[in-house]
Amino acid sequence: MITDKNESRTALSELGEFGLISHLTKDFKIENHTTLKGIGDDAAVIDFRDKKAVISTDILIEGVHFDLSYVPLKHLGYKSVMVNLSDIYAMNAKATQITVSIAVSNRFPLEALEELYAGIRLACQKYKVDLVGGDTTSSTRGLIISITAIGEADAEDIAYRNQANEHDLIVVTGDLGGAYLGLQVLEREKAVFQVNPNLQPDLSMYTYLIERQLKPEARKDIPPLLKALGVKPTSMIDISDGLSSEILHICKQSGVGCRIYEEKIPLDPQVINTCEEFHLDSTTIALSGGEDYELLFTIKPSDYDKIKGNPNLSVIGHIVEKNQGEKLITRAGEAIEIIARGWNALKEQ
C-alpha cells in the first residue's frame, strides 16, 4: 500500500484562505496567451477570439469517487484534471483552462494539499492548461474536489452526441477495461493489507492496469489527430462510465441504434490475463467498467480509409436505424441487447 510517509504537518488554519490559495498556486505558470487574467480577482478573464468556448464541470467526493487509502494525493490531483479535460476532448476541442475548488476537513495538513496540487500542476503542465481560479474552503468531512474545464474550438470542428447517422462507423481510441481492473487489484491488495500490514504486495503484473486507474491520461492527441487525418466525427463522447453507457447516450441523442462487435473491442493483454485470474468476463469489463477516459465516436463510412490501420483507433461497430435497437454481436454471432450497467453515482451509496 502507498502510505504518506511525510512527517511534517502544517495546519491549514495557519495560512488562512487567501494565504492557502497563494501558497498552493504560486508555482503554476500561465501557458496560454488567451488567459488574460488568472487567479487573484473575482473572476478569470479569457479571450476566445473567433473560437467557441467549451465548458464542462465535475465534482469528486472522497468515499464516493475515490478512496485515499490507496490513491496517493498527487495521483488524485492529476486524475481529477484528466476526468475534466476528457470532457473537453470529447467535444473535439482543445482544453485551455481549468478552475479548481476544494473543500477539506481539518484532518488534512498543508502538506497533503501540496501533494494534491503537485498532481494538478503536473497535469496542467503536461496538457498545457492554465489554472485560472477556484475556491478553497473547509468541509465537515473528507475531501471534495470540483473542477471546471474550459476549452476552445472552431464551430465547425465541435462534435456533439446527437449527430450520428445510420451506416456511420463506431470508433474507440486506445483499449478498454484497464482502469476498472486496476481498481479491483488495488481493492484486493487493500483487503490483504488490512489483514497483514507487513505483506508487501507484488503488483508488477498489473502495472498497466494500476496506471490506468491511478494515472489515466485524457486523449489530448485525438482532436488534432482527427484534424490531421481530415476526419470530422459525426458524434463523440468520452468513456467515463463504460462503453455500454456511452454508446447508448449517442444512440439515444442521435435517434439511432447500433451494432458493436465483441471481437473488435480493443483489450490490452493485461486486461485479458487479469480477467482470467479474477474470473471476470473481459467483454463485460470493457462494456461496463468505466474510468478509461478513452474517446468513443462515429465517422462517416467514407472516412474509413483515413483512419484504417491507425494504432490509436479501433472500429468496433456501426450505426443502424433506431428500430433495430442497440446490440452487441458476440463472438458466437449472437445479438445481445446493450444495457447500461456503468457506475451510477447515485445508486452506489
Place this chain on the structure above:
Amino acid sequence: MITDKNESRTALSELGEFGLISHLTKDFKIENHTTLKGIGDDAAVIDFRDKKAVISTDILIEGVHFDLSYVPLKHLGYKSVMVNLSDIYAMNAKATQITVSIAVSNRFPLEALEELYAGIRLACQKYKVDLVGGDTTSSTRGLIISITAIGEADAEDIAYRNQANEHDLIVVTGDLGGAYLGLQVLEREKAVFQVNPNLQPDLSMYTYLIERQLKPEARKDIPPLLKALGVKPTSMIDISDGLSSEILHICKQSGVGCRIYEEKIPLDPQVINTCEEFHLDSTTIALSGGEDYELLFTIKPSDYDKIKGNPNLSVIGHIVEKNQGEKLITRAGEAIEIIARGWNALKEQ
C-alpha cells in the same frame, strides 16, 4: 422556524443520475443566444463573439456555509446563484451562464432537490442566465453545491482589483451589515425554537435583515448603470467577506492605501436598530459582517459629478499612497487601522 412540511418523498436512486439531471433541469429555458449548447453533452458550448469571457466558481458546503435548519432549500438555491453572479458583476461584466454541480446524501428526497432547483431556476429567470451544465452525484454527508458562473464583457469595460490609484474615490453600492445581522436574528430564533418549539417568533421587525441573509440580490444593475453614467471603475470587487477584507484586497493588489470615513458607510435603519438591540457596533458589523453581495469600487476623482446623488452609490472614502496605510476615520476623527476580520472559511472550523 421554517420547516419542510412536504410529506412526499421520492428516493433519488429511483431516477438514477441521468434521470435526475433531466428531471431537475427540464423547466429551465435558454435565454441567451450565445448559449450554443446547454445541458446534455460532454460540455456546454458558448459563443463569446468579440467579447471577453469572465469565469468564476464557488463551492458551498452544508454545515460550513449554510444551515438547513433555518435556510429553506429554495432560498439556498437562489442564494447560491447570487453568490456566483456577484463575482461576475464585480468584474463590471454581464452574467450569461452558470453550471451547477451538487452532491447529496441519501437523506435528501427528490422533493428537496426540486425545491433547491426551483430557487436556482428563479435566479436564472430573474437574472437572464442560462443553466448550461453540471454534475449530480452522492455525498457521504450533507449537501454540497458547486457553481461556476460565466459572463462576458468588452475588454475595455472589465474592472480588475489592481488598478486603483491615489486620489481615486471609494464607492459602495446599497447598504452594509444587513446580511450578517439577519443571520444573528435567525440563529437567535433557532436557539429559542430548540428550547420551545411551540413559540412562534415575531420576525416582522427584521424582514429586511432576514431577506438580506436568505435572499440576497446580486448587483446586476450596477455595470449597466455605470456604463450609462459614463463611469469606468478603476478597480472593483464584491463584498462577500465584509468591507474591511475587500478594501484590503483592492489596496494590496493596487499597491495603495485608503481612508474610509465611518460616517459615510451606508447603513439601513433596521441595521442601526438591531445593532442597538444586540449590543453590537454597527460600523464593526458593516466592516466585518460579510455576505452583503454589494459592490465596492474606485473611480477617478473627475468622475465624481457623474455619480453624485445617485441613491445606489455612496462615496465612503478615497485612495491614498501605499505608505499612508489603510485607515478608518471614526466619527470622533480618530484614524484606526483597517484589519480583515471577515469570515474565514478555514479558520471557522
